[in-house]
Amino acid sequence: MSPSSRSVLVTGGNRGIGLAIARSFAEAGDQVAITYRTGEPPAELADLGVLAVRCDITDSEQVERAFKEVEEKQGAVEVLVANAGMNRDQLLLRMSEEDFSSVLETNLTGTFRVTKRATKGMLRARKGRVVLLSSVVGLLGSAGQANYAASKAGLVGFARSLARELGSRNITCNVLAPGFVDTDMTQALSDEQRDRIVKQVPLGRYARTEEIASCVRFLASEEAAYITGAVIPVDGGLGMGH
Template sequence: MSRSVLVTGGNRGIGLAIARAFADAGDDVAITYRTGEPPAGFLAVKCDITDAEQVEQAYKEIEDRQGPVQVLVANAGVTRDQLLMRMSEDDFCSVLDTNLTGTFRVVKRANRGMLRARKGRVVLISSVVGLLGSAGQANYAASKAGLVGFARSLARELGSRNITVNVVAPGIVDTDMTRALDEAQRESIVKQVPLARGGQPEEIAAAVRFLASEEAAYITGAVIPVDGGLGMGH
């Protein structure tokens, strides 16, 4: 049976690959996007997850069109890279407000329907940076590390209601975000990857789909690295 799936930030990169993977499996997929034109084939809802009212309105539209969200993939995120001495308070707070507090907003709202149904799947998209650290990304790393504690707390809180909460931590993946790096930066990162290459968005999507499947019903509170071995041991 098809499920009601929501992927935040599903208009490009990893989010779009995840949305396509669920749609290809026959699920009803909604995506949120903040700017630009959304891709065809999904219920696309414009929503800035830093605004609680926009989150509420997005959920109402999704629920009206495809029913309560049964699978939530919290993928939306931003970067504002800067060395700490040059990082403004706005640079720090705005990244946490989107990546961590924004995730809190969308998960809390999805939780309402999942508790009623006594079933649900939540997958948070973190990053190898949240576990390994990265110079110039203290704000991004803090937000992505925070998702791990958030997910594991919810896994304990919601497990008795048959709601699983897991984290996928990608490494360097071929997206617009990593294409913005110059060639030397990309090569430096890839040299640290045991598999000696960057990942593809579809490889992240495959892990997410597995965690949302019946086969993963006994997995919760897990952090699944999909990083070519870059962050192993963390």
């Protein structure tokens, strides 16, 4: 292990943005673990030495087991990237209570669970980095995504409260708010839908997952040691002013 190698945990790290973030930290020499809920992590993670732990962040017992496994194999978590999330889009009048509560349970309460558990070790070490993945939708709003937007907006208040609570212990807590990103989910859209989305973005394209990952790594770096409670948009200008 190099002197700069840290114990990093990325929730929801088996695909899309989470996978790119895990890959980025691993390639930089950090010890990286991911959580995943379903499916099997890609082989490339094992090749990079990434530890994959099955964990549903809506279950407190699974969260505790996952952290214990990570701590046994690579030490207490020094960098937490809370990326795991879900959506159940529906217009408000058609949205069930289950549609609403399940999204908040994963995106907001699930993030609370993993952050609370990770910061126990950070407080003992008197250092740490927490990066929460929100969304431009949490700042801008989106018709048919009231549940998702509420959960992602909630992360901002959560992070800024933690920044005030934990700053004296050299623990930073920041939020990244991506816009539309080129992932399997967006690639499944029709050409017409993709074109309509791109027209809203001043830079005229989707983000690459690597561009999100590089910003996460910056917020976890020594260069960002004096940044906390910030909301960093990586959205091609889509949400500017919000």
